[in-house]
């Protein structure tokens with residue numbers, strides 16, 4: 001046993017620095033500080049060492065892993081278009097902003113459209129070399145905003161990184177209910193759920209007994225719209241890209257029918273076969289040949305919600321639509337919409353959907369990958385249909 005007093009060893013300080021500085025720079029050491037600000041706070045901080053009231057911020061000190069856009073994307077998106085890098089966690093929190101630890105990130109097809117330079121769109125392009133952003137669930141770890149306090153759980157737009165500073169709170173909601181899995185706030189209780197709700201009820205004004213068709217039906221939006229339509233009393237058919245997904249739609253989600261569009265050489269033929277009486281409501285997620293096949297098979301006064309056209313992101317020349325005359329003759333209404341314009345309906349949506357979840361009336365399937373390192377592949381997988389259900393990235397559990 002040997003006692004010692006550090007003051008006697010100051011001559012070893014240069015040796016210590018020589019050893020420790022490279023370890024810090026290589027990120028091989030975690031180091032946690034608990035900093036109070038102002039000399040006025042010093043007595044409490046000192047006393048806190050002895051009465052266990054000291055709370056450290058528990059921030060990871062080895063850096064902030066981030067997913068950065070390499071450059072604007074042309075053609076098919078690849079994993080290598082996104083780069084994993086590590087930066088320092090920013091600690092200067094501007095007034096009104098707050099620092100969050102990201103827990104779950106949502107993979108959404110519209111993020112692909114932000115990877116090209118757009119002159120005018122409802123949302124800005126990502127900037128090459130910078131962290132991309134998306135919808136997610138996060139925990140507030142430090143705050144200069146009175147409405148969002150340390151420990152609050154939030155959902156909304158955040159960075160694809162471990163820690164983000166949130167400056168704009170327009171899209172940020174405090175998580176109201178903890179009796180559902182937190183990841184649900186990326187999907188069924190996030191953008192996908194609100195999109196399904198707005199797309200079906202607001203845009204399509206459904207009537208009981210109507211015939212509904214949903215493309216990309218096994219995904220985040222599709223699986224929910226289909227179940228809302230079934231609960232409402234509609235006849236529901238979905239298309240998806242594999243037999244496994246078709247079985248999932250029919251056997252797990254209760255769709256009346258489903259088909260694998262990849263096995264159909266003629267989409268028009270397929271639509272006629274599955275909808276001999278025509279379609280009242282089409283929830284349009286894919287665009288291109290499917291949309292072209294659907295329009296002439298719509299019933300009079302049919303409604304089409306144009307959610308997105310995922311088949312058109314990567315093509316150099318977008319597909320033409322040849323059958324628009326039917327839209328005039330049959331008085332079809334097609335309406336595009338962007339979910340960001342409907343955040344005012346989020347409380348109404350929660351009021352409807354939370355009881356359905358709690359009563360076990362909705363099935364909801366997530367495809368969760370773990371770690372920020374897995375995020376690029378998860379996002380890219382949306383465009384080949386690799387996901388079954390809502391694609392989520394688990395960044396941290398708490």
Ligand SMILES: NC(=O)c1ccc[n+]([C@@H]2O[C@H](COP(=O)([O-])OP(=O)(O)OC[C@H]3O[C@@H](n4cnc5c(N)ncnc54)[C@H](OP(=O)(O)O)[C@@H]3O)[C@@H](O)[C@H]2O)c1
Nearest residue numbers: 109195216219220221240241285286307308311338339385
């Ligand atoms: N308007 C809005 O505000 C809004 C908001 C949220 C989402 N959306 C849109 O809603 C749609 C569904 O989004 P989500 O989050 O639920 O995604 P998702 O359906 O979970 O994932 C995308 C799916 O699209 C299908 N797909 C990919 N490439 C395709 C292609 N070339 N042709 C046909 N299908 C293709 C794949 O399924 P298969 O295996 O079946 O091919 C894939 O799993 C997307 O288009 C999205 O952009 C719109």
